[in-house]
Amino acid sequence: MSTVKRMTVSQALVKFLANQWTVDGSYLMLNTELVTAVAEGLKLIVVLIQHHGYASIGHLSETVGSERFGTWYRRYDETERHFQSEEVLPVDLAANARSYGIHTVEVQPGPNAIVDLQRAMAEAKASDESTVIHINSDPLIYAPDGAGWWDVPVAEESSLDPTRTARADYLEQLKAKRPLLG
Numbered sequence: 001m002s003t004v005k006r007m008t009v010s011q012a013l014v015k016f017l018a019n020q021w022t023v024d025g026s027y028l029m030l031n032t033e034l035v036t037a038v039a040e041g042l043k044l045i046v047v048l049i050q051h052h053g054y055a056s057i058g059h060l061s062e063t064v065g066s067e068r069f070g071t072w073y074r075r076y077d078e079t080e081r082h083f084q085s086e087e088v089l090p091v092d093l094a095a096n097a098r099s100y101g102i103h104t105v106e107v108q109p110g111p112n113a114i115v116d117l118q119r120a121m122a123e124a125k126a127s128d129e130s131t132v133i134h135i136n137s138d139p140l141i142y143a144p145d146g147a148g149w150w151d152v153p154v155a156e157e158s159s160l161d162p163t164r165t166a167r168a169d170y171l172e173q174l175k176a177k178r179p180l181l182g
């Protein structure tokens with residue numbers, strides 16, 4: 001008989017997601033996996049960064065001249081008919097994680113946030129149970145630049161100046177594009 005320990009698909013998925021950081025957009029797409037972790041008694045450490053918007057897609061939108069449209073978690077503005085208002089959604093993702101029965105630590109904003117995050121991480125590692133560490137951030141603070149270029153075509157025609165500028169920049173960048181092989 002095989003002694004290989006088999007995992008269910010959900011266990012494999014939860015293991016894949018284990019000990020990761022996630023950001024509010026991604027968390028909203030996959031948070032229910034935490035329920036599987038609770039059900040199957042798996043220990044996870046998840047650092048959940050809530051910045052009330054899309055940093056990566058917001059930045060991409062900006063670089064293609066689309067001004068971060070639709071990349072914020074904001075209340076719908078009936079008059080302007082968009083989600084760009086100032087009113088941040090009152091969504092409490094720490095409460096969401098806690099509601100699944102996961103031990104959740106909230107790192108408060110302020111000068112001690114990083115030290116508190118380190119302490120929470122040390123406690124989470126020492127614990128036998130899963131921990132979600134919730135920390136606030138800002139989608140406009142970027143990670144350091146990579147050297148890659150993401151080929152995202154920009155609209156050829158637009159009434160927006162930033163989009164026209166982005167189109168010209170895109171055509172410039174395209175000139176440096178080379179096949180990987182050959």
Ligand SMILES: Cc1ncc(C[n+]2csc(CCOP(=O)(O)OP(=O)(O)O)c2C)c(N)n1
Nearest residue numbers: 022023024025026027029053054055056057
């Ligand atoms: C199921 C699915 N829908 C949409 C997307 C497109 N998408 C890629 S990144 C992203 C935003 C992620 O936001 P967040 O997790 O907050 O990370 P951030 O970029 O803000 O750091 C979206 C919507 C996706 N990858 N998968």
